[in-house]
Amino acid sequence: MSSTAITNIATLVTNDPSLGDTSPLGKVRDAAVVIDGDRIVWTGESSKAPATDNRVDAGGRAVLPGFVDSHSHLVFAGDRTEEFNARMSGRPYSAGGIRTTVAATRAATDGELEANLTRFLAEALRQGTTTFETKSGYGLTVQDEARALRVAAAHTDEVTYLGAHIVAPEYAEDPAGYVALVTGEMLDACAPHARWIDVFCEKGAFDGDQARAILTAGKAKGLHPRVHANQLSYGPGVQLAVELDAASADHCTHLTDADVDALAQGSTVATLLPGAEFSTRAEWPDARRLLDAGVTVALSTDCNPGSSFTSSVPFCVALAVRDMGMTPDEAVWSATAGGAAALRRTDIGRLTPGARADLTLLDAPSHVHLAYRPGVPLVSGVWRSGVRVV
Numbered sequence: 367m368s369s370t371a372i373t374n375i376a377t378l379v380t381n382d383p384s385l386g387d388t389s390p391l392g393k394v395r396d397a398a399v400v401i402d403g404d405r406i407v408w409t410g411e412s413s414k415a416p417a418t419d420n421r422v423d424a425g426g427r428a429v430l431p432g433f434v435d436s437h438s439h440l441v442f443a444g445d446r447t448e449e450f451n452a453r454m455s456g457r458p459y460s461a462g463g464i465r466t467t468v469a470a471t472r473a474a475t476d477g478e479l480e481a482n483l484t485r486f487l488a489e490a491l492r493q494g495t496t497t498f499e500t501k502s503g504y505g506l507t508v509q510d511e512a513r514a515l516r517v518a519a520a521h522t523d524e525v526t527y528l529g530a531h532i533v534a535p536e537y538a539e540d541p542a543g544y545v546a547l548v549t550g551e552m553l554d555a556c557a558p559h560a561r562w563i564d565v566f567c568e569k570g571a572f573d574g575d576q577a578r579a580i581l582t583a584g585k586a587k588g589l590h591p592r593v594h595a596n597q598l599s600y601g602p603g604v605q606l607a608v609e610l611d612a613a614s615a616d617h618c619t620h621l622t623d624a625d626v627d628a629l630a631q632g633s634t635v636a637t638l639l640p641g642a643e644f645s646t647r648a649e650w651p652d653a654r655r656l657l658d659a660g661v662t663v664a665l666s667t668d669c670n671p672g673s674s675f676t677s678s679v680p681f682c683v684a685l686a687v688r689d690m691g692m693t694p695d696e697a698v699w700s701a702t703a704g705g706a707a708a709l710r711r712t713d714i715g716r717l718t719p720g721a722r723a724d725l726t727l728l729d730a731p732s733h734v735h736l737a738y739r740p741g742v743p744l745v746s747g748v749w750r751s752g753v754r755v756v
């Protein structure tokens with residue numbers, strides 16, 4: 367293995383408060399990072415950097431940890447352009463939403479699903495995402511859910527079984543029968559390919575009792591819970607997530623004070639997904655309220671063909687700063703260290719010795735430009751596990 371120093375970094379975001387300016391981002395000015403193999407081995411002021419085999423001059427630009435996108439739905443086929451166009455044009459649209467994607471996904475070959483996933487991952491990588499979670503949920507049969515997870519598991523360790531996305535169309539008249547399938551034969555087929563289990567706890571999807579049964583069955587099979595909670599309306603999802611020690615409660619758009627208190631007292635991260643509110647013209651989640659209460663907040667894309675068809679974490683950072691009350695520092699922390707916390711990972715989302723060498727180089731002197739220059743492709747270099755991939 368050979369060592370490489372990235373030097374002449376104007377602003378280095380380490381996410382280690384013991385470094386640099388001692389803020390949560392642990393910002394170091396005029397900094398350097400040393401990579402050896404797939405790990406960070408040294409971080410500090412450029413003038414003190416140790417000798418290395420190779421040197422990369424960052425040219426006075428900013429370096430931050432690779433983004434950790436802890437919530438996406440990337441195993442699918444087809445798109446929903448017409449649905450989006452109708453919604454943005456104020457026209458009614460009666461096709462089946464998620465069901466449209468379920469039909470297209472079931473009809474796709476393995477190769478088509480794989481090609482779609484690969485394309486979205488390349489797109490995300492170019493925008494600085496070095497770790498991503500993704501889910502099943504567009505198969506809704508034993509075979510199609512297991513297939514989606516197999517396809518995902520070839521690309522990431524962060525795979526989530528979401529058989530409980532909606533009740534499968536075949537079970538429209540028998541939701542209890544579908545819950546039995548999701549907690550029985552489908553779980554048995556899917557558990558070997560997944561780390562996490564998720565449920566869409568929402569009116570029209572699964573209620574609190576169903577969600578508890580599904581997540582509890584998953585835990586018994588060794589899967590760890592995360593929950594689509596309180597996206598479209600108030601409901602039991604957030605408090606259920608905390609009760610079951612879910613790693614993350616995702617969306618958190620409609621919260622009571624009791625929900626916020628539960629998140630503040632538990633270890634469940636609140637993952638905010640502003641791409642969904644943007645793409646549906648919905649009310650923004652109140653990040654400020656959560657942060658002020660002491661809740662750990664993550665920011666992710668929710669990339670999916672229906673409600674948030676963006677793979678861009680920088681775009682979500684800009685939305686969070688502009689419309690959700692986050693400072694640029696908070697938003698960048700939430701998209702890196704926050705995402706890692708939502709996946710219960712300590713080896714990513716930070717740039718300190720021992721961490722995986724996942725870095726993003728911006729064509730800007732500061733991470734603040736992610737929000738200050740929205741929509742501009744600022745990511746000019748990406749290292750993943752110590753290898754420069756962009």
Ligand SMILES: [Zn+2]
Binds near residue numbers: 437668
């Ligand atoms: Zn989602």
